[in-house]
Amino acid sequence: MIAQFLYGGAGILLFALGLWSLLVHAPLLRKLIALNIMGAGVFHVFIAIAHRGDALPPDPVPHALVLTGIVVAVSATALALALNSRLEQGENEPEPASSPSPGPRIHMQPALSTEPSSKGATHP
Template sequence: MILFALGIWSFLSHEALLRKLIAFNVMGGGVFHVFIAVAYRGDTAPPDPVPHALVLTGIVVAVSATALALALGGRAQDAADHD
């Protein structure tokens, strides 16, 4: 939760793309940790595999989104340089 809120904060308060992206990933990390925490069911029971799978899916989605955002950012920089 703290990661989540920290992520939102720096997402909103930083201008630079790289910082925003790191903030987004921190935020996502916060959400994924909540899922992991939900999966824990005490020391004796095996953890719930469903949230683990959701986190894996979420990470891949976040990686893809970050890649596209970086490419767009690079392109915006190029376009600004040429203008």
């Protein structure tokens, strides 16, 4: 049981670390890495609970769930990176002389200050 708790507990700690980093850091890449770390934490928990003592065979179901989860996480990460790279392209193309920025900042704190402005944004 100690082994499961250490492994699964490490997963919970990873989840918490990822959550903290996601909320605190603004650059998109850090947020994306934080989300992947959170996901890895949850996968750790699944792997830890697959083995519940030597009397029982290891449970293949959580293993399969983790494999499915990894593919889902890879897909989501790929799409997020592509959207981000599109944003950077848009940033660089109109003003090629502008200094390189550290990447778009996406605010995710549920603070009211992040309400979008209601400026007429339909015009390209």
